[in-house]
Amino acid sequence: MSLVETNHFTQTAERLNMTQPGVSQHIKKLEAQIGKPLLSRYGKKFELTVAGEHLYKYGLQQAQSESELLAIVADDDINSGCCSLACSGSIAMKLYPKLLDLQQVFPKLSIHIEAAPNSTIIERVKTNLSDIGIITQQVNDPLFIQEQLGEDALCLVLPAQAESDWQGLLALGFINHPDGHHYASQLLEKNFPDRFTAMDQIPHSGYINQLSQILLPVSMGLGFTVIPKSSLNACPYPDRIQSAAIDTPIKETIYLITKKHRVLPRRYQLIKNLLSNQWH
Numbered sequence: 001m002s003l004v005e006t007n008h009f010t011q012t013a014e015r016l017n018m019t020q021p022g023v024s025q026h027i028k029k030l031e032a033q034i035g036k037p038l039l040s041r042y043g044k045k046f047e048l049t050v051a052g053e054h055l056y057k058y059g060l061q062q063a064q065s066e067s068e069l070l071a072i073v074a075d076d077d078i079n080s081g082c083c084s085l086a087c088s089g090s091i092a093m094k095l096y097p098k099l100l101d102l103q104q105v106f107p108k109l110s111i112h113i114e115a116a117p118n119s120t121i122i123e124r125v126k127t128n129l130s131d132i133g134i135i136t137q138q139v140n141d142p143l144f145i146q147e148q149l150g151e152d153a154l155c156l157v158l159p160a161q162a163e164s165d166w167q168g169l170l171a172l173g174f175i176n177h178p179d180g181h182h183y184a185s186q187l188l189e190k191n192f193p194d195r196f197t198a199m200d201q202i203p204h205s206g207y208i209n210q211l212s213q214i215l216l217p218v219s220m221g222l223g224f225t226v227i228p229k230s231s232l233n234a235c236p237y238p239d240r241i242q243s244a245a246i247d248t249p250i251k252e253t254i255y256l257i258t259k260k261h262r263v264l265p266r267r268y269q270l271i272k273n274l275l276s277n278q279w280h
Contacts (some may be wrong), residue, residue, distance in 0.1 A: 001063070007046075009023050009044075009254075029035045036049065037051065037052075038052035039052055061279045062211070076265070076266045078267050079106040079109065079270075081109065083099075083109060083110065084112040084113075084114070084132075085111075085130060085131070086114040086115075086130035086133045086134070087115065087135075088178070089209075089231075090133070090152075090230060091228075091230070091254070094230040094231070095275070097114060098273070099111045102271075103232065104148065114129075118136060118179070121133040121134070122139060125144070125257055126144075128259075131258070136252040137155050137255070138253075138255065139257060140171075145259070146257050148253060148254070148255055148256075149278070151252065151253055151254065152228040152230055153228065153229040153252075156187055156226055156253070157241055159222075160239065160242050164174070166195045169224055170203060173223045173224075174203030174205055175214060175217050175218055175225040177207065180226065183226040183228070183252075184197075184202075188202075190248040190250055191247055191248050206222065215227075215232075215235050215241055219237045219241050220240075
């Protein structure tokens with residue numbers, strides 16, 4: 001590229017702090033690698049061959065790409081770029097409107113949320129499919145940094161007129177969802193210690209993987225479920241359901257996980273600030 005720009009071997013050598021024979025040797029090595037001559041020489045002058053023109057254009061493209069890459073890296077704008085999160089469906093219901101509010105303030109942000117159970121969230125962060133994860137269990141893996149965000153109470157939710165004793169629950173059946181067994185096992189074990197043994201001994205009345213719809217069958221009298229209070233607060237038909245009184249309240253700790261040795265762009269500080277305010 002320097003040779004084309006100066007059109008002179010001696011000036012190229014001076015620009016690159018090389019000897020003139022060194023420049024000639026470099027051109028020969030390039031020609032050997034390409035497999036075709038790059039210069040058509042006549043006297044002390046030259047013209048580019050077709051292969052030489054292609055190589056020069058390729059060099060210009062690479063230099064432009066490098067310049068753009070360095071500009072992007074240098075311009076780590078806190079207010080723009082893609083932010084990818086993975087969390088449970090219930091947490092997604094709580095956070096998504098807040099994240100969209102943030103995107104309205106900073107339109108160059110792009111919010112990507114994947115709703116998934118804890119195990120999938122952990123795997124997504126581990127494989128860089130999501131940059132941060134929000135989970136409800138501790139991770140004993142040195143690969144991650146884990147920060148406690150807060151707590152969310154679990155609620156035993158039934159149809160408005162249903163009985164909340166053990167026999168009433170069995171009669172209703174359980175409406176399951178991706179985190180259903182995880183939530184229900186904790187709550188039922190503590191509040192029905194003499195009755196509850198395992199979730200497979202409780203009749204199941206249905207399953208849905210969209211937590212925003214989980215309370216619909218409950219509101220229609222088709223079963224009971226266990227969900228976080230943050231999801232219960234978003235219910236569009238509160239008069240048709242009830243959060244049963246329980247003797248032993250159960251709260252889940254909410255954790256933020258990131259990969260320990262992966263440096264995230266500055267824009268994630270906006271997300272972390274928003275998250276830290278949601279459970280306090």
